[in-house]
Amino acid sequence: MDKILLAICNGLSCFIICTILFQFMNERYKKSYSNKTLYIAAEIAMGITAFGINMLNFAILNLLIWFVGVGVTVYFLYYEDADRPIRRITECEVLVLCMSVCETLGVLLLHCFLQICGISNIDVVMQYCLEVTFSKLIMIFLYYVLINRLIKRTEAACSREQYIIYGILFFYSLVNMLVIVQNFRDGQKSYLSAVNMGCIVLADLYLLYYVKMADEKRYYENRVKALEQQAKMQYEYYLAQTEKYSQTVRILHDVDKHIRAIENLYGTEREHTAGEYAEAIRSTLAPLIPISYTENPILNILLTDKNAVMQEKGIHSDIKIDNVDLSYIEPIDITTIFGNLLDNAIEAAANADGDKYIFIKISAYHKMTVVHIENSCGKVKWKKRMPVSDKGKGRGIGLLNVKQSIDKYDGDLQLKQDGNRFVADLFLNS
Known part of the structure; x- marks a missing residue:
């Protein structure tokens, strides 16, 4: 049972990292191919590869596979209008590094909480589950609240309500995690509690993404309404211009008759001068037509x-x-x-x-x-x-x-x- 739980923890870790990485790439860059199955397959392949390496329990090799996988993926499957592959790769590698730092920070915070609460002698497998879930919880919140806001490519600002929801979710998740930790005192095992922690992390991942997308959707809906109002004002302006030009054409039609009459009144010796005069009047009136x-x-x-x-x-x-x-x-x-x-x-x-x-x-x-x-x-x-x-x-x-x-x-x-x-x-x- 312990091996199964370890595999589930590693699978959860790889799934969350893959989900965040592909969310980032899909939002920031253009897809080189229109085949959606290709990108789903790429995400699954990266997750399975990382899972296999992760099960070997080599931290350096695990981090290396993420760097290589992300670099290859963003180079071949994505592009930008002003294409700069080196910049794309660098941005994604920095994100992987930031996520790794967030995970490390999560593990350190967990140990601090355990020490403050006086909880010790936790079973090795249960402690590993705690480290994975708690570190992913910290990583998810830091990504959506901080990292994603710094590197976003949207004008939609993070609203106050969005930050309040983030805070409530984080506090609720943290309290639940600490309550669950009480079940692991003095080497006790609780597989159901471990699974519950994983469910909390998955719920937070999708809830935070939903809140982010809902806020951006509201922003763009408001912007479209403003643009529709602008378009209506432009339309009314050109509608008014249509009526104005219609009246102008009627007036200029009569003026043109007068100009022709003036041309005919001039004597033969003044014909060139009359023509120039009439043409000058036409040029002056031309912009009005x-x-x-x-x-x-x-x-x-x-x-x-x-x-x-x-x-x-x-x-x-x-x-x-x-x-x-x-x-x-x-x-x-x-x-x-x-x-x-x-x-x-x-x-x-x-x-x-x-x-x-x-x-x-x-x-x-x-x-x-x-x-x-x-x-x-x-x-x-x-x-x-x-x-x-x-x-x-x-x-x-x-x-x-x-x-x-x-x-x-x-x-x-x-x-x-x-x-x-x-x-x-x-x-x-x-």
Whole structure:
């Protein structure tokens, strides 16, 4: 029975370490392959290998297998947009080292508690179970409360309620562990108590993960609501611009008639001067007239508005739009998608060195609308696989809202940087 219990303890230890390591890698890096089974198999293989080495009871060899296993896994199965394999490997190896230190700290704290409580002569197997479970308990809490917050790649801050829940869980688990320890006084054995300790650790592992994910989910839901409000305000603005431009076109239509009348009134000897005068008036009025890029009035006004901003910032623009039917896209989604993508492109191009340009192409492919936006850029920062602005935390990039609009049309958005060129390819299913 003792050997079975030792095997269970070692298995529990390897399972918890594997779970935390793969949680970390899955949240921090991109997966190189889409096959989920491959990653499950990799986690199982690492756990079984570590379990086998652990049963040999060689501490140095056990630590070495974790270093090698993690290094190989993060190198071949994960990547980043600005791929730096050495940095990835280093981050994961540091995490393994931190977890090892946490385990050692847990064992030291356990012995201190036992000494303070005057508990001695504990059976060797029971003491090993205590060391494994108590050290994993300390490691889990330190990872979620401290380590994960320091190395996280999310803007979601840890709320006060989350810290309170962590504190309650830790205190509850600690009290339960100390109560169970009383059953091991004077060399007594209690296999059921040992199993109970393992269950406490497993429960804490999943409860802490659930609390963390629930807090991040609430944060992103609030952020999406704010972005939806922003999109609604943008839509209402462009709706107002549509009415304004409609009135302007009617007025300018009559003005154009007057200009033509003036041209006809000039004598033949003044024809060149009259033409120049009329052309100057047309040039002055031209910015007030939205260019008819498509049959979609909202998109026409949006592109006209953004094109004027590009000219002000010295950005060369090239807009090519085929005969594409965009009537299936709701006006608010037109504003959300193109408004945010073009704002990002303008921001990046304006801060780029050398030639500043933005190229926009909208075309149709079978039943899909394909949007290609390319712009010059400088160095782009990435977080959670998305580019972020230098304007400050949570500002400048409305891509969460863009993705939400794209999802309505079973679409996809692909972002990439190639040197000083940034490309956004958008696919919408009509």
